[in-house]
Amino acid sequence: MKTAAVIAEFNPLHKGHRFILESARRLCGADFVLVLMSGDYVQRGEPALMGRHVRAEAALASGADLVLASPSRCVLQSAEAYARDSVRILDSLGCVDELLFASECGEISPLKNCANKLLEEDDSFRALLKDGLKKGAAFPLARSMALPEYSELLKGPNNILGIEYLKALMRSGSSINPVTLPRIGAGHASSGLDGSFSSAGAIRSALSEGREGWQEAIPPEALRLFSAYLLEYPPVFPEDFSFLLGLALLEAKSPAMLYQFENVSGALSRTIWEKRDSFISFRQFAKLVKSRSVTLTAVNRALLSIALGLRKSSFPDSGLFTQVLGYREEAKPLISAIASAARIPFLLRPSREQLPEAFTEETRISDLWNYVLAQKRKKEPEKTLSRRLITL
Numbered sequence: 001m002k003t004a005a006v007i008a009e010f011n012p013l014h015k016g017h018r019f020i021l022e023s024a025r026r027l028c029g030a031d032f033v034l035v036l037m038s039g040d041y042v043q044r045g046e047p048a049l050m051g052r053h054v055r056a057e058a059a060l061a062s063g064a065d066l067v068l069a070s071p072s073r074c075v076l077q078s079a080e081a082y083a084r085d086s087v088r089i090l091d092s093l094g095c096v097d098e099l100l101f102a103s104e105c106g107e108i109s110p111l112k113n114c115a116n117k118l119l120e121e122d123d124s125f126r127a128l129l130k131d132g133l134k135k136g137a138a139f140p141l142a143r144s145m146a147l148p149e150y151s152e153l154l155k156g157p158n159n160i161l162g163i164e165y166l167k168a169l170m171r172s173g174s175s176i177n178p179v180t181l182p183r184i185g186a187g188h189a190s191s192g193l194d195g196s197f198s199s200a201g202a203i204r205s206a207l208s209e210g211r212e213g214w215q216e217a218i219p220p221e222a223l224r225l226f227s228a229y230l231l232e233y234p235p236v237f238p239e240d241f242s243f244l245l246g247l248a249l250l251e252a253k254s255p256a257m258l259y260q261f262e263n264v265s266g267a268l269s270r271t272i273w274e275k276r277d278s279f280i281s282f283r284q285f286a287k288l289v290k291s292r293s294v295t296l297t298a299v300n301r302a303l304l305s306i307a308l309g310l311r312k313s314s315f316p317d318s319g320l321f322t323q324v325l326g327y328r329e330e331a332k333p334l335i336s337a338i339a340s341a342a343r344i345p346f347l348l349r350p351s352r353e354q355l356p357e358a359f360t361e362e363t364r365i366s367d368l369w370n371y372v373l374a375q376k377r378k379k380e381p382e383k384t385l386s387r388r389l390i391t392l
Helices: 015-028 052-061 079-093 108-120 123-134 139-146 157-172 200-209 220-232 238-251 255-259 266-278 282-289 296-308 329-341 357-377
Strands: 003-008 032-038 066-070 098-103 177-182 322-327
Touching: 003 015, 003 079, 015 032, 015 098, 015 177, 032 052, 032 079, 032 329, 052 066, 052 220, 052 322, 066 079, 066 329, 079 157, 098 157, 108 123, 108 157, 108 177, 123 139, 157 177, 238 266, 238 282, 238 296, 238 357, 255 266, 266 282, 266 296, 282 296, 322 329
Parallel strands: 003 032, 003 098, 032 066, 098 177
Antiparallel strands: 066 322
């Protein structure tokens, strides 16, 4: 039994994502395709556009056999920490053979070479990195400047995440084999729709602005699910968390109170504190706080952590666990194998199982996402634990 894993957000799932799922069987010869998917929040520090369950069902309809949720505390981190914890989860399942990811490079060797170089952290690299940071460059730019031979490679967001996966696999001595394929379609930064292969960002922008045309980029089986979902549930955006963030800023009495939250450094806590009286909305404030040395995504993660009340972790082993969102009937042997081999809590039906402390936190912040959605719908919020397990 061979299992290939894909780490994803599917925010939303588009034709490029379906190509990755299909390629898992073709390139890896996998019997099963497992997806480790972000839940209600994504790595760039934003709420997911649509609920985790409809995105999981779209993944199953598009080629996945089993969809697991990654804890939000794992997701709302830098690319390095996100990759590290995602790989740890996959490794802890005891049944994953291959990790497949898309990259702008499309070749594994250059990515491995760069990952090795970053792991070495020789004196020259450390000195150049320190110099770049001292001059005020944000970490991604300073790192790229410190490795000029890999500067082009480090410009691609998929390359960067792939390199972090490779670093995590190498550092942990994992037996999971990494496989990459070329990313197809428009780049992440593209905000315009580009027919069948528009980026997820372009699709989100279109939905935010009420524009049509995004449907062409969604696989038919996923489009049916998303279209039906959007008839009942509006999409969720960072601005929808403005009230929660504004209230948290109002309640903070000092920079130290802000520093207690995840992703908030001492310097960033002081900046947020100094500018708090200029708060109008989530995105407006994120742009106000952003600086040359702190990227917008890092600020977004910090502000979302504050809005969610996500404090710096005291959980052992980072509170890692994973929850089954849905599966195909054919994947029952894989579920049984994971249940026997998993070294972290593997939650199939949480209402019937002994739950880790970290899952209580996950339920709380997931319920906040449901609350925000309910306010937009002007209806009672649904509870996270009341959602059915998706089976196809």
